[in-house]
Amino acid sequence: MLYRKRLILFCSFFIFIACNEVQKTSFSEINISAENNTIVEVNIPEAHGNEIIADNINSKIQDMVIEALHIGNPNDDAVSKSIKESILSFNKEYNTFKSDFPETEQQWDAQIDGEVIYESPDIVSIAITSYVNTGGAHGSLHISFLNFDAETGHVIxxxxxxxxxxxxxxxxxxxxxxxxxxxxxxxxxxxxxxxxxxxxxxxxxxxxxxxxxxxxxxxxxxxxxxxxxxxxxxxxxxxx
Structure with a gap:
């Protein structure tokens, strides 16, 4: 009987360790686009593992991409709810611009890339680089760093x-x-x-x-x- 209890505890311990290993946050690179999109490219890391931690990280990355693609006042109620919606909106704004100024040769484009630059048991650091060109004298290049608590996924x-x-x-x-x-x-x-x-x-x-x-x-x-x-x-x- 004692042997059986020890065996159960022994197995439970390894199941616990295995579950923790499965829940460790990992990242893959994803490309996001939308129908008829030819001017926006988005390549960002996506977190996997513990659902709450991954959702916290992915949500913040999504917000940053949406902000980079938004045209107009960032406090506008019309801000997109998803990256795909932001891409569609960016394309729509460009088509409106071309319709209003049919003779212009100015082209719009946007490139957003994300990269995990550091990982440890305590902290994850991600860099988001965005280049957005809406036909001005030069495009806008902006780099943003996000630091996450590895145990919660909250921004530090x-x-x-x-x-x-x-x-x-x-x-x-x-x-x-x-x-x-x-x-x-x-x-x-x-x-x-x-x-x-x-x-x-x-x-x-x-x-x-x-x-x-x-x-x-x-x-x-x-x-x-x-x-x-x-x-x-x-x-x-x-x-x-």
Whole structure:
């Protein structure tokens, strides 16, 4: 009888371990399009595993893609409810533009790509790169980082990535100065503020300033990486 109980406990333990392994979040790349679409391409990661965690991650990625494809006021009630609907709406806006200006040679296009740039038991970092051209002098390139709590799928804000911002900034400032060494004429160097986009990567913590964030369009994107071993004491999440 005792042997039987031990056997049941032994089997239950391995079933529990196996279930946890199955529930581990994984990612695959998906391509999303819509009927008669020829000007929008969307390639993004899709989370799988624990349904709640995966839904939280996928929902946030979807919202970011929808926002990138939206034409007009982002607070408009007409914002699409899905990526496919956003693609259709983008195509519709372009067709309306062509109808209003039949002689124009301007073309619209949009390319959105997502990539998982870091995974650990604690945190998942994803980069979403969007390029949207609606016929202006140049298209709009924007990179957004999303950091997720690996145990819940909830987004981690920048303020919850770093436990001592002022100490962290002292380490980051020399890297910032090096990154803008050839761009100081266009970048305001009087003050140093952390960017809107910070994420984990295999090389270290990535800090990225999009165009117009601290400099004019001509300066382009400013990006640099700080190795983990230099900032480990200031990170809320382990880098291993």
């Amino acid at each position: 804000s920048n303020k919850n990535l770093i436990n001592d911002v002022e100490a962290f900034k002292k380490v980051a400032k020399p890297y910032f100065s090096k990154a803008i060494a050839e761009k100081e004429d266009t970048v305001n160097t009087n003050s140093f503020n952390l960017p809107l986009n910070i994420a984990y990567s295999e090389e270290g913590l990535v800090l990225l300033y999009n165009t117009y964030e601290i400099a004019p369009y001509s300066t382009g994107i400013i990006e640099f990486v700080i190795p983990f071993d230099e900032i480990e004491p200031y990170l809320v999440f382990n880098s291993f």
